[in-house]
Amino acid sequence: MLEVINPTTGQALPPSPALTLEQANAVIDKVADGFVSWRGKSMAERAALLNAVAAELREDKAVLADFMALEMGKPVKEGLAEVEKSAWCAEYYAENGAAFLSSETLESDASHSYVQYPPLGTVLGILPWNAPVWLALRFLAPALIAGNTCVMKADPNVPTTASRLVECFYRAGVPENVVANLAVANDVASKMIDHPKVKAVSFTGSSRAGQTIASQAAAGLKPAVLELGGSDPCILMADADLEKALDVITLSRMINAGQSCIAVKRLFVEQSIYDEVCEALRERFSKLKCGDPRDESNNLGPLARADLRDQLHQQVSKSIEAGARCLVGGDLPSRSGFFYPPTLLVDMQPGMAAFEEETFGPVLSVTPIQTLEKALELANATEYGLGASIWTRSQASIDLAVNHLQSGQIAVNGIVKSDPRLPSGGIGRSGYGRELGPQGIREFVNVQQIWIA
Structure with a gap:
C-alpha cells in the first residue's frame, strides 16, 4: 500500500493500493503491446x-485540485490553474504536433533525401509530487502526439491525483494500453528503467x-530527459519598475509554498535600493496568509512532507548562524501539519x-550588489x-545579462515559467534535455535519415 499523510493536518489519508514488481512489469508489457496500433x-x-x-481535464478540474490540496497541500486556486494549464498543453500539441514532426528535405547526392521523426516506443515518465497534473501533461502530451505510448510513475505522495488524472485519459477515449499509471513505491520504480520494453x-x-536515473538509463543506452533542481537567481537593478518587480518576485517565490524548481531563490539587489527593497519585501511577506489549502482565502498551504519542512528550517537556521538576517519568518510553527x-x-553571502x-x-535569499x-x-x-531573471529598463544591461547568465531559460522583466510553446530545461545539476515547445517533442523520436537513389 502507498501511505500518504495529509500535510495540512499531519494525519494519515486512506492508503492506496500499490503494484508489485511483477504487476508493474505486466502493465509495461501491456502498454508496449499497444504501441503498434497507437x-x-x-x-x-x-x-x-x-x-x-x-x-475531460477541465470537466474534472475541481476534483483534481481538491485531491492535490489533500495529498500535497497545493492551494485549490493554484490547483485549478494547474489543471487549466495542463489542458492547454494537450491542446497545444494537438494543434502543433504535426508541424513540429513534419519531414524535412535535405540536399544530398540522392534523388530525394529527407529526415523523418517516427516514435521510439514506450516511454517511462518518473514524476514528482509538486505539480502532479501539469508535469504529467508536460511529459504525456508531446510523447503521445508523436506516437509513443507512455507509462507514468507518479510520486507516492499523490496516488489518488495520479489515478484520477489517468481516468481522464480513459474517459476521453485514450486506450488503456496507450497510457497507464504505475502505482508503485520508489524502490520498485527504479527497476522499471531496466524493463526491456521501456x-x-x-x-x-x-x-x-x-x-x-541518468546512470541507469545510460547503462541501458536509453535516452533520458532530466528536469532537476534549481537555485534560480534574479537580478534587480535600480532602474527597474520596482513595484511590479517585487510583486512578481514575491509571487514566484511563494507559488506552491515555494516548492517550485524555477522559483526565484536568490535575489541580487543593487546597493542603492537595497534597504528599500528589503523593507518592501518584508511588508509583502508579512501579509501572506498560511492555512488550509482548500480555503481560497489562504495564500500558502503546507509543505508536502515533514522532512522537507525540517530540511528547509535547517538551511534557514544555518544561514542565520552564518550571519544572515531574518526579517520575517524563520521559525517552526507549533500548529499541526x-x-x-x-x-x-537578507545580507546573504x-x-x-x-x-x-x-x-x-x-x-x-537577498544579497546586495x-x-x-x-x-x-x-x-x-x-x-x-x-532559470534566471533580471529586472531593468536598460537595454545594455539586458544584453549583458542574456549573454552571460548560465541557465536553461532567462526571463527579462518577468517571471520564469514553463509554457507549452517554449522549451524548458536546465544545465549542470539542473539536468539535460528539453521539454515543451518544438524542441521538447523531438526528445523521444527517432531522427531518421531517408536516402532514395
Missing part, C-alpha cells in the same frame, strides 16, 4: 484524442535522484546554506542552471 493512428486521430483529454525515460525531481512561514533572509543549496520552500557584473558573477556561482 503509432498506426494518424496524427489527426491522436490530436482529436488529446483535445478530448483537455475537455525505450526512453523522462524524469523530473531532485538532482541527486536524477544522477542515479507541515507549514513553514514566508521567510526573508556565498557559503551560506540558503545561498549554496536549493531551498524548496517559501524562503528568499554594487554592479551588474558582480551580480552576474554571483548568479552563475552555482552548480545549478535552470
Whole structure:
C-alpha cells in the first residue's frame, strides 16, 4: 500500500493500493503491446484524442485540485490553474504536433533525401509530487502526439491525483494500453528503467535522484530527459519598475509554498535600493496568509512532507548562524501539519546554506550588489542552471545579462515559467534535455535519415 499523510493536518489519508514488481512489469508489457496500433493512428486521430483529454481535464478540474490540496497541500486556486494549464498543453500539441514532426528535405547526392521523426516506443515518465497534473501533461502530451505510448510513475505522495488524472485519459477515449499509471513505491520504480520494453525515460525531481536515473538509463543506452533542481537567481537593478518587480518576485517565490524548481531563490539587489527593497519585501511577506489549502482565502498551504519542512528550517537556521538576517519568518510553527512561514533572509553571502543549496520552500535569499557584473558573477556561482531573471529598463544591461547568465531559460522583466510553446530545461545539476515547445517533442523520436537513389 502507498501511505500518504495529509500535510495540512499531519494525519494519515486512506492508503492506496500499490503494484508489485511483477504487476508493474505486466502493465509495461501491456502498454508496449499497444504501441503498434497507437503509432498506426494518424496524427489527426491522436490530436482529436488529446483535445478530448483537455475537455475531460477541465470537466474534472475541481476534483483534481481538491485531491492535490489533500495529498500535497497545493492551494485549490493554484490547483485549478494547474489543471487549466495542463489542458492547454494537450491542446497545444494537438494543434502543433504535426508541424513540429513534419519531414524535412535535405540536399544530398540522392534523388530525394529527407529526415523523418517516427516514435521510439514506450516511454517511462518518473514524476514528482509538486505539480502532479501539469508535469504529467508536460511529459504525456508531446510523447503521445508523436506516437509513443507512455507509462507514468507518479510520486507516492499523490496516488489518488495520479489515478484520477489517468481516468481522464480513459474517459476521453485514450486506450488503456496507450497510457497507464504505475502505482508503485520508489524502490520498485527504479527497476522499471531496466524493463526491456521501456525505450526512453523522462524524469523530473531532485538532482541527486536524477544522477542515479541518468546512470541507469545510460547503462541501458536509453535516452533520458532530466528536469532537476534549481537555485534560480534574479537580478534587480535600480532602474527597474520596482513595484511590479517585487510583486512578481514575491509571487514566484511563494507559488506552491515555494516548492517550485524555477522559483526565484536568490535575489541580487543593487546597493542603492537595497534597504528599500528589503523593507518592501518584508511588508509583502508579512501579509501572506498560511492555512488550509482548500480555503481560497489562504495564500500558502503546507509543505508536502515533514522532512522537507525540517530540511528547509535547517538551511534557514544555518544561514542565520552564518550571519544572515531574518526579517520575517524563520521559525517552526507549533500548529499541526507541515507549514513553514514566508521567510526573508537578507545580507546573504556565498557559503551560506540558503545561498549554496536549493531551498524548496517559501524562503528568499537577498544579497546586495554594487554592479551588474558582480551580480552576474554571483548568479552563475552555482552548480545549478535552470532559470534566471533580471529586472531593468536598460537595454545594455539586458544584453549583458542574456549573454552571460548560465541557465536553461532567462526571463527579462518577468517571471520564469514553463509554457507549452517554449522549451524548458536546465544545465549542470539542473539536468539535460528539453521539454515543451518544438524542441521538447523531438526528445523521444527517432531522427531518421531517408536516402532514395
